[in-house]
Amino acid sequence: MKSLLNHVLIDWTYNSNAIEGNTLTISETKVVLEGIHDENAGIYRKENVLIGGASHRPPDHVVVQELMERFVETVENEWSTCHPVERAAKVHAEFVKIHPFIDGNGRTSRLLMNYELMKAGFPPAVIKANNRAQYYDALDHAHTTGNDELFIQLVSTSVNESLDLWLSVI
Numbered sequence: 001m002k003s004l005l006n007h008v009l010i011d012w013t014y015n016s017n018a019i020e021g022n023t024l025t026i027s028e029t030k031v032v033l034e035g036i037h038d039e040n041a042g043i044y045r046k047e048n049v050l051i052g053g054a055s056h057r058p059p060d061h062v063v064v065q066e067l068m069e070r071f072v073e074t075v076e077n078e079w080s081t082c083h084p085v086e087r088a089a090k091v092h093a094e095f096v097k098i099h100p101f102i103d104g105n106g107r108t109s110r111l112l113m114n115y116e117l118m119k120a121g122f123p124p125a126v127i128k129a130n131n132r133a134q135y136y137d138a139l140d141h142a143h144t145t146g147n148d149e150l151f152i153q154l155v156s157t158s159v160n161e162s163l164d165l166w167l168s169v170i
Helices: 002-019 026-032 061-076 084-098 105-119 129-145 149-169
Strands: none
Touching: 002 026, 002 105, 002 129, 002 149, 061 084, 084 105, 084 129, 084 149, 129 149
């Protein structure tokens, strides 16, 4: 089980970073995991940003704090009765829509998604790098139309793939 968990964590991190365009190999990713430092880590952005290739434009930096407070309230209240996979997908999509940081929003949103899944007893969803275009399209569709069904389906498929892996080992 410990070996499987280590494999999944490295696979998850590698694919999550590859989605962002990172070209590190799995071995290089493993080495990088031993220490990442960023001066902007944990600090809300103080400038406006654009997401390359997306139609959605993140909100103005002056409203990020307020949007994040509303986000936390929505997660704790409105989405508390959602199915865990739906809730995890919504958490991911809404966080990355707000885009509260200069860098690392996608990685952080995938961590939050998997936190939601794991605390509900599900395995982490690994969105594979080869599904990058579909992933970005589903997110952009959710952000520009308000309809997150495609994204929820993509996350559901990833959860099912993880469940299949875990069940094949057990």
